[in-house]
Amino acid sequence: MRDRDDVQSGPTRNRGIHGLAIHLSGLTLILLVAGALVTSNDAGDSVPDWPLSFGRWLIHSDNFVANVRYEYSHRFLAGIVGVTTFLLAVWIWLRDGRPWMRRLALVMFAGVVAQALIGGVRVLLPAYKPLIAVPHALIAQSFFGLVVSVVVFTSRNWIAARAIKSDAGSPSLRGLSTISVGAVLIQLVLGAAFRHQAFGIVPHIVGAVAVTVVVVWTSSIAIRRHGDIASLRRPAVVGIGLVFIQLCLGVGAYLARVASQGDPQPLEPMISLTAAHLVVGALTLATMLVLTLRAGRLLLPVAKTAEDGTRKVSPSEAQGVTV
């Protein structure tokens, strides 16, 4: 599908779009940190009105104290991410020739609008906190994944690269890496559910074991079978590293949370550990997503490989291979 569209429209690399997408992914990561700090500091209800804050768009400096700093910073950053997403979506719509890419830009913008509205509902309906906060966390992580995908799709490597190798072996890397992305996303939701007291810790612990197995398995296959392709090897190595850092942060965050139960307020190190745990989780998702997308781009499914062992080459592939 992508190959056909690419051939029809002849995609060319737009450095501006790619650069803005990279900036947006960085901003989104900072926004995730801000959101994590809101939850860790129990600051989610510190500004009871929405979309205004204490009746204003820009709050008075006297109000920017205590937990309001976290909640208002989160809202302010969300506004910047929203505007940047709008600009990027418009730019892609106007300049990117790939129809599926335009649709993706539209989904990205719809995602940021939906996320803002859910955040607002979360503020206005405090009684439904777990019910709303968990989808808010899910969309946040999914949106980050979407922006990272746009970064990949607008990169030089993506536009220039063509399938160069068969995805031989069972299970296939393409399939396994897709499962790993789903597993990480589910695990992030279970973590959010624990943080917002919708579930206990047990589902999250079970998820951690499953995700570790899936990510390590996926990454090992990528390194073992396709270690010669740097674009696949690098995210695989980073994925293994992140999942182990994440395990350590998870244990640390949980112990810190248990130890802080008698504290009069959220304190360090619980705040930093839980926020870092969330951010490394997002980075793990992004890494496995990059691996999945690149595997889909660079590896041919076995079915597509000719029975006589030769590979069917599309017109676009004939333009050359750059990895």
Added chain:
Amino acid sequence: MCRKTISVWMALILSAFLFAACNGGKDKDKKKAADEAARTPYKETGDEATVKGIVKFDGTPPASKRIDMSQDSNCAKAGGSSMTDDVQVADGKLANVFVYVKGGKIDGYSYPTPSSPVTLDQQGCRYHPRVMGIQVNQAFRVTNSDPTTHNVHPTPKVNREWNQSQTQGQAAIEEKFLRQETLVPVKCNQHPWMKAHVGVLAHPYFAVTAQDGSYTIKGVPPGTYTVVAWHETFGEQTMSVTVGAKESKTQDFTFKVGTAYAPSSLEIQPALVLP
């Protein structure tokens, strides 16, 4: 086609679930309202009794912890203590225990709602009082004596949850609790160490222990009841008491460290309790 059929079925199942959930709640509300309407107003007979006592604390109370108020310099300016005060023990007597009577004939009557409000003040970035009682429908007044903004956020299970900010010098917030609930936590999300608890009852037979651990509940109709003593850290204790006409009964309680119900963090928490 198959996808459409699945979607329709999922929508139907979800609608049925939501309808059942909402309708079940309405039925309960109707039954409760009917029960309350059926109650006869209580008329004093002159035989009312008194339940009083002292709540003691056995052992060494947990040490107070330091609160980090540096996030808002106005809190320090307001002159509040920077130590926690959830456990107040003096000479082995425990303050801020909510004691109330339940069961027996008091459940069969309705009681007039006091016309005077119950006031919760925010001073020194603390709630005063920390534990209080109120009757259903009685005015709940919240004032802000601090040179900073607070948000007042009760988090009840059965009453309506609300969250409202209150700037320095702003008019008092007036709300009501429409259903009986022991106890409703109140917090300020701007200053997360600020916590209070409000016991909401349909009758006036409740008290909060003073600094000397004493409590007195007057005007109790003669009969047999359960007396409940609740503390935010040490949990709940109950005792059965029978009071005769004009009798003054003493019922003491003793709390110890470790008597509180501490839910395990590994337990599955309820996702949502519909009001």
